[in-house]
Amino acid sequence: MTQNSVRSTVQMTKRTRLGRRKDRARYERDQIYAILDEGLVAYVGFFDGNSSHVLPMAYGRCGDFLVLHGSRLSRLMNSAKEVEGLCVNVSLIDGLIFARSAFHHSVNYRSVSIYGAAQEVVEDAEKIDMLRAVVDHTFSGRWEACRPVSESELFATTVLKLPLDECVAKVRSGPPVDDKEDLEWNIWAGVVPVQTSFGEPVADAYCKKGLAPPSR
């Protein structure tokens, strides 16, 4: 599901060329895909003709596509399907940068922005592949353990795929960068790491005894 394209970099476009901090931009597919594969939520932005919208959504990656899904009845899903251009951002926050000046406080992060038009996946076999990518991404390999998907569930779900062509990763890492003349201040400066972690699984009321909880 997650095999990479042989093309090792994406092409830079006007929208994915960083105006400032060009040193933070990455166009290598392996770097972009590693961030997407680690993220949990995609922030999907689109303009419906009147308003901008930003929707947090679960997602997956299937080869060179980002995969989104939602109810066939969702008006926002239907808008996202119809608009010409989506912008999707996935960000990982790695650390808080405490500098000596408020001005140089910052955040270490790895972030991907994707621009493009989503295509609806209509053929059942491809739809199942794509939904498996979403479930296995968020719930690490859960698809096979589930009760098989039904025809009516498949019909009730809209699946969109967004080509990973026009995209860029932006990365900030390392310590604070203070002004030289500030280094003598008696102010602690450095990085506080930020992590996302998973707690102890809590079985629901109907869960049969003895079943192993997921390892994630």
Added chain:
Amino acid sequence: MTQNSVRSTVQMTKRTRLGRRKDRARYERDQIYAILDEGLVAYVGFFDGNSSHVLPMAYGRCGDFLVLHGSRLSRLMNSAKEVEGLCVNVSLIDGLIFARSAFHHSVNYRSVSIYGAAQEVVEDAEKIDMLRAVVDHTFSGRWEACRPVSESELFATTVLKLPLDECVAKVRSGPPVDDKEDLEWNIWAGVVPVQTSFGEPVADAYCKKGLAPPSR
């Protein structure tokens, strides 16, 4: 900085009325503000006339305003300032919902969407109040510990405030909701909690010995 408005709920609009899952909507300011105060990154969406954009940004809350800031030279900051309508989303992911069917997998979350036009803050005293809100939000009370902000830093920074008028919180909590006929399957079902946590502070190379690291 974070005193709440006396108005206890925000007014629902066409954009903040949920089309489906109405039971997940919250319009109480205390619930909306609690989510904003806990979040780390705001996803700022806008349409520049040609494209949608979604930018992950640090933020703060100052009374009934969400506060954003960035370099005066940032083209995206300047676009966000000029467009009529922003949409900003802040989401907290609380748990992964493992159901017996792939279809009923879900995520527990608390999310806020804000619609509106940002106003540029130009007066120095208000600008400082707003920047303090951003720094203290992200770095919990750090502003007072920093080297005081300079005039040139203040000039170099654009501060935008977005009124918390047209906004809605959306909340999903609790266990999976499986179809009744699926409850007999020998499949573990329940919730895996998701947390954001902070690691051990790492001082930078210039940090004087004996200074206490931040408690966050």
